[in-house]
Amino acid sequence: MKKLALALMASSAMVLGMGMVANASTYPPAATPTTVSDSTPAAGSSFTVEVACSPIGDSVVFVLNSTPVQTVTAICVGESSELTTGSLIGSLIAQVSTSGIARATFTAPTAEGVFTVSFSGAAVGSTSISVVGAPAEAPPAAPAAPAAPAAPAAPGGGLPATGSNGIGSMTLIAVGLFGAGAGLFAVSQVRRRQTVIA
Numbered sequence: 335m336k337k338l339a340l341a342l343m344a345s346s347a348m349v350l351g352m353g354m355v356a357n358a359s360t361y362p363p364a365a366t367p368t369t370v371s372d373s374t375p376a377a378g379s380s381f382t383v384e385v386a387c388s389p390i391g392d393s394v395v396f397v398l399n400s401t402p403v404q405t406v407t408a409i410c411v412g413e414s415s416e417l418t419t420g421s422l423i424g425s426l427i428a429q430v431s432t433s434g435i436a437r438a439t440f441t442a443p444t445a446e447g448v449f450t451v452s453f454s455g456a457a458v459g460s461t462s463i464s465v466v467g468a469p470a471e472a473p474p475a476a477p478a479a480p481a482a483p484a485a486p487a488a489p490g491g492g493l494p495a496t497g498s499n500g501i502g503s504m505t506l507i508a509v510g511l512f513g514a515g516a517g518l519f520a521v522s523q524v525r526r527r528q529t530v531i532a
Contacts, residue, residue: 410434
């Protein structure tokens, strides 16, 4: 009986103590957080674009659709932030998640208008700037800007399975196996105690 109690306590501790909350992100993914130092820069001035990225160490390619096209490649650098989890083990062990930031500095075009800064690689998306105060001698019509790189197509289908969608099939299988193991244990204990009559 002591072995049965010990087996139940150990398996309960493994199931309940080691479980963790699924850290799923929103779906479909939200727009990449983007910060522009000056969204309405004067013609010829500089401005900085900052985006959240992942994984750390990968590169982000920024493209400003001006004439000529400006391209900057930046490395995703880390910023630490603490995570919280719902498990017993998670509360005892410090967990740190690293989210990254990539920055690129551009020179605003000399022509007035709305321009797009697109980025790809460790971060995907785009943002717009509106250049104001172009010099008077600048020609009013700029040649057609090259097309910005297309953003990747959003995946179709439903939500991905995160483990927080109720009782999943893996949980039902685990409970079934636990019940079968407990039943076999009980049968072996009963057979052990029976006397053999010869």
